[in-house]
Amino acid sequence: MRVRYTPRTRAGRAVLAVVAALAIGAAAAPLSSAVSGPDTQSAAARNDGPNDRLLRTPEAPRISDGPYAGFQVCGGGIKPVVTSVSPTLAATLESVAPPGTVEDGTETGPRRKVVFEVDAADGKPAVRKQLTSDNSHDAGFQLPEGKLTEGEYRWRMKVKDGSAVSEWTAWCDFTVKRA
Incomplete structure (x- = not known):
């Protein structure tokens, strides 16, 4: 037919x-x-020099009373309040891999250095810590006891991967208020 x-x-x-x-x-x-x-331009890796690459800024900075408590997301005009003097700081890193990077699960060991900065509201440094992230998806840091007292603080973070460095996240203002 x-x-x-x-x-x-x-x-x-x-x-x-x-x-x-x-x-x-x-x-x-x-x-x-x-x-x-x-x-x-700001999100993708770019070459400013022979060894300079800019990674994406970590996303969704958040803070929690501890590793098993719920997180409060920074930004949006709401200042998080924590009742612990050793809160946990965290952010999502999955967007910081340079374009074209593929993770196939064969990588071994830590991948990226993550720098956390915590200042008092007046700008006086309280804590600066560089950790190594075990994965490329998120990073967290629980502040040690005795570093914060009740009061107003702010924190931010950035990621380093070899010569590539991200921008700092925006400052996350928060209040420590003992219950």
């Missing part, structure tokens, strides 16, 4: 092709916006 092409079947195929193209474009859009967007 021979199929005969008529204007209606050609139009139907054209509509089907357009719908398929739109569906493929919609699926690819999140991928392309992850690679390029309005903040591409």
